[in-house]
Amino acid sequence: MTGLAALLGLVLLGALGPAPAHAEAGPPGALATGLHVSDGRLVESNGNDFVMRGVNHAHTWYPGETQSLEDIKALGANTVRVVLSNGHRWSRNSAEDVAAVIGRCKANRLICVLEVHDTTGYGEESAAASLDQAADYWIGLKDVLTGEEDHVVINIGNEPWGNTDPAGWTAPTTAAVRKLRSAGFEHTIMLDAPNWGQDWQGVMRAQARSVYAADPAGNLIFSIHMYSVYDTAQKVTDYLRAFVDAGLPLLIGEFGGPPDQYGDPDEDTMMAAAEELGLGYLAWSWSGNTDPVLDLAIDFDPARLSSWGQRVFHGENGILQTSREATVYGGSQGDTRAPTAPGAPAASAVTATSLTLTWAASSDDVGVTGYDVVRVNGDSEAAVVSASTTTAAVTGLTADTAYTFAVYARDAAGNRSTRSAAVKVTTDKDDGAPGTKCAVAYRVVNEWPGGFQGEIVIRNTGTAGIDGWRLAFTFADGQKVTNMWGGTPAQDGGKVSVSAASYTSAVPAKGSVTVGFTGARGSTNTAPTAFTLDGAACATS
Numbered sequence: 001m002t003g004l005a006a007l008l009g010l011v012l013l014g015a016l017g018p019a020p021a022h023a024e025a026g027p028p029g030a031l032a033t034g035l036h037v038s039d040g041r042l043v044e045s046n047g048n049d050f051v052m053r054g055v056n057h058a059h060t061w062y063p064g065e066t067q068s069l070e071d072i073k074a075l076g077a078n079t080v081r082v083v084l085s086n087g088h089r090w091s092r093n094s095a096e097d098v099a100a101v102i103g104r105c106k107a108n109r110l111i112c113v114l115e116v117h118d119t120t121g122y123g124e125e126s127a128a129a130s131l132d133q134a135a136d137y138w139i140g141l142k143d144v145l146t147g148e149e150d151h152v153v154i155n156i157g158n159e160p161w162g163n164t165d166p167a168g169w170t171a172p173t174t175a176a177v178r179k180l181r182s183a184g185f186e187h188t189i190m191l192d193a194p195n196w197g198q199d200w201q202g203v204m205r206a207q208a209r210s211v212y213a214a215d216p217a218g219n220l221i222f223s224i225h226m227y228s229v230y231d232t233a234q235k236v237t238d239y240l241r242a243f244v245d246a247g248l249p250l251l252i253g254e255f256g257g258p259p260d261q262y263g264d265p266d267e268d269t270m271m272a273a274a275e276e277l278g279l280g281y282l283a284w285s286w287s288g289n290t291d292p293v294l295d296l297a298i299d300f301d302p303a304r305l306s307s308w309g310q311r312v313f314h315g316e317n318g319i320l321q322t323s324r325e326a327t328v329y330g331g332s333q334g335d336t337r338a339p340t341a342p343g344a345p346a347a348s349a350v351t352a353t354s355l356t357l358t359w360a361a362s363s364d365d366v367g368v369t370g371y372d373v374v375r376v377n378g379d380s381e382a383a384v385v386s387a388s389t390t391t392a393a394v395t396g397l398t399a400d401t402a403y404t405f406a407v408y409a410r411d412a413a414g415n416r417s418t419r420s421a422a423v424k425v426t427t428d429k430d431d432g433a434p435g436t437k438c439a440v441a442y443r444v445v446n447e448w449p450g451g452f453q454g455e456i457v458i459r460n461t462g463t464a465g466i467d468g469w470r471l472a473f474t475f476a477d478g479q480k481v482t483n484m485w486g487g488t489p490a491q492d493g494g495k496v497s498v499s500a501a502s503y504t505s506a507v508p509a510k511g512s513v514t515v516g517f518t519g520a521r522g523s524t525n526t527a528p529t530a531f532t533l534d535g536a537a538c539a540t541s
Contacts, residue, residue, distance in 0.1 A: 034149025035111070035188045036219050040247035042188065042280070044327055045150060052111065052251055052280025053323035054079030055296060055312065058288050059101060060090055060117060062300070066104065068286055071302040073108040074370060074388040075313045076320040076410070080105060081113040081155065081253065081282045086137035088118040088129035099144045106151055109329035109369075109412075113190060113253075113282070115155035121196055124162025131157050131176040139183045146184075150328045153188045154180070155253070159225065161194035166203045169194035174214045181216050189215070190223050192253060197225030205239065208248050223253030225284075226270050228263035230255075236269045244277050251280035257308050258293045259483055259518050261446045261453055271317040283312040283319075291445060293455065293516050303385060303395060306514065307486045310503040314383045320372070325412040330367060339364035339409040342371060342390070344421035352399035352428045353465040353509050358391045362409030362417055369412050376404040376422050382502065396508035399464040400429045437462035438538035440471070440531040445516075451482075452521050456498075458533065459512040459541075466507040466533075471498040471515075473528040479521045486515035496528075 034045050044050050054077035057068050061083070072080055082101055084093045093101075098114065105112035116137055118129035134157040138145070145152060156176050161169040173191055180189060191211065193199035204211075204222060212220050222243065230236045243250035252274055257267035274281045287300040296309035305313060313319050343360025362368050373392050374381040384405065385392050397403065404424050409417040441457040460466050471487070475494040487498040504513040531538045 033186055034151075035153060036217075037188065037221060037249045040244070040249050041278070042221055042249055042251075046327060048327050049278065050078075050111070050326055051278055051322075051324065052079040052113075052282060053077060053319045054081065054110070055283045055319075056081045056083065056254060056285040058083045058285055060085040060093055062288050063093075063097065065288075065300050068300060069104045069108045069110060070388075071297070071300075072286060073110055075302060075386050076323045076370065076414075077110065078323045078325050079111040079113060079280070079282060081115060083117045083158070084114055086116045086118050086129060086134055088133055089127050090118065092137075095141055095144050098141055102144070102148055102152060109325055111153065111326050112148075112151055113153045113155050115158050115190075115192075117158045119157030119160040121162040122157075122160050123166075123168060124164040128160075128162075129157070131160050131172045132179070134160070135176040135179045138180060138185070142183060142185070145187065149187050153190050153221070154185065155190035155192065155223065156180070157192065159192050159194075159197035161196075163195055163201075166194035166199075166201050169203055170207045170211060174211050177211070177215050177220065186217060186219070188219050188221055190221050190251075190253065192223045193225065195229075197223075197254060198227060198229040199224055199239075200229045205242055208243065209246070212248060221249040221251060223251055225254040226252050226265060227254075227256045228260050228265050230265055230270065231263040233266055233269040236266055237273050240273050240277055240279060244279070251282070253282055254284040255281060256284055256294055257311055258485055258516055259453070260293075261448050261451065261518075264483060264518075267311065268316070271315075275317045275322050283308075292514070293445070298514075303393070304511075305503075307501060307503050310383075313386075320383075320386065320410075322414070324414050325369065330412055337365050337411075338415040339368050339411050339417040341418045342407045342409050342420045345373070345405055345407050345423045347405075347423055347425040350425060350428060352463070353397050354393065354395045355397065355425060355427065356391060356393050357405055357407070357423070359407050359420060361390050364409070364411045364415075366412050368409050370410050372408045372410065372416075374406055374408065374419070376406050381406070381419075395465075396467075396506035396511060397427050397465050398467040398506075399427055401467070402426045438531075438533040438536065439541050440473075440533075440538045441541045442473075442527050442531075444525065444527065447521075447525065450520060451518065452479075452525055453516070453518050456515045456517075457512055458507065458515065458538075460507040460509055461539070463509050465509055465511075468505050469500045469507065469533055471531060471533055472496065472535075473531045475528060476526045477522060477524045479519050479525060481517050481519050484515065484517040486513065489517070 116134040122128040193204040287297045298304040339362040342362045345357040345359040349356040373384045406422040407420040439459040445453040481489045486504045490497045
């Protein structure tokens with residue numbers, strides 16, 4: 001799966017279940033240095049477990065977005081999977097560029113998973129590169145990669161087989177591993193599944209033992225990509241537990257949450273099961289997707305997380321809650337001491353819709369890695385923004401409104417401090433037009449017989465922020481909303497009312513939020529022509 005055309009490659013979602021994995025596996029040869037697999041677990045050179053918690057970043061298509069790794073780290077990730085190209089399908093990433101990526105990963109204390117994306121859908125996608133060609137690319141980068149075994153995992157090729165004859169995945173996968181080992185690579189090697197990464201025919205699950213045994217270093221980790229094939233808790237847990245029970249190393253190398261035309265991935269179970277079983281996960285993807293429903297951050301802006309981004313970073317079993325920094329960077333898996341509470345925040349640069357908070361630093365026996373600003377409302381609180389320094393900008397506020405903010409500190413091991421003292425601040429009055437002025441853009445993302453996926457972008461064209469909203473519109477052709485993210489729908493005939501979700505409730509002046517949904521339709525699917533927000537008519541665009 002990729003944010004580009006391969007969403008995608010799911011032309012068949014058949015009920016053919018994966019074949020069972022078999023008995024426990026142990027490394028057939030000597031362990032490699034640096035990150036390596038031991039007893040079916042990914043561990044660091046000191047033997048500590050390392051559980052990946054991170055995201056994918058489309059570097060090869062957005063080479064100028066160099067700030068992204070710092071932003072991803074500031075949100076708590078310990079790993080980033082970086083999209084590269086060997087030049088077969090997209091512009092080749094040079095040795096100098098790859099060295100710079102590794103340097104940025106290390107500077108931001110991230111484990112770097114590097115992958116060649118050109119292999120996506122081989123055997124079904126005519127433009128795809130082979131795994132052998134991807135292996136040649138890695139060999140050409142050997143001078144850059146040697147010595148980085150503590151910091152870099154080599155993901156030979158992304159989703160290197162489509163749905164056509166997926167059994168053909170096994171031999172070239174094994175050959176590519178052996179080719180890299182023969183060239184002297186000691187890194188952990190990551191292997192993506194066939195069926196566009198989702199292994200819905202169970203080939204990787206059935207062949208994982210034989211492929212693992214073919215690696216003389218015993219240093220492979222298998223990667224399953226989980227999208228709409230994995231739409232029930234049982235499908236998710238059955239697949240993950242098969243590898244764990246067999247002692248075979250596995251992570252969720254990509255996964256999505258928003259529904260598509262093929263189904264609704266069960267991301268809650270994916271994240272909960274990964275945490276329960278101690279397996280890594282890497283969400284797709286930071287930003288820049290052709291279909292932005294999978295963007296974690298809107299326009300590469302960490303202050304504008306989508307609903308999907310809020311779920312991954314701040315939700316239950318999310319990155320902020322479960323990530324632990326690699327010990328090679330100073331993180332300590334045995335560290336249970338929380339940082340001291342930060343100083344009470346002070347507000348400055350207060351406007352009608354924004355302000356800046358600054359606080360005294362926390363201290364920790366290992367080291368503070370970040371701060372989380374929360375809005376306090378009685379006995380409840382809500383995440384506002386994360387920061388790597390002792391200052392943060394807070395946007396999307398409502399004019400002439402009282403707010404209470406406080407701050408937590410967290411350390412490299414993920415321990416969280418007690419909450420700081422709070423600050424109360426009232427935003428400035430707004431003398432301009434009311435913040436209920438709006439514009440709405442509606443589009444059909446995908447259609448299929450009897451159903452469709454839609455997207456609604458709500459723009460605040462006023463001069464003050466909106467905090468809480470209700471959108472109303474009417475379907476003309478009997479369409480029915482069947483599932484929605486970013487809002488809560490209510491429908492009476494053709495009339496639809498949408499209440500804001502907690503993570504889309506605040507819309508800053510000149511800002512926007514996105515609501516997505518799937519729906520049922522008949523033979524026609526006319527778009528709504530009029531929208532109101534809190535009873536006021538909106539422009540359409």
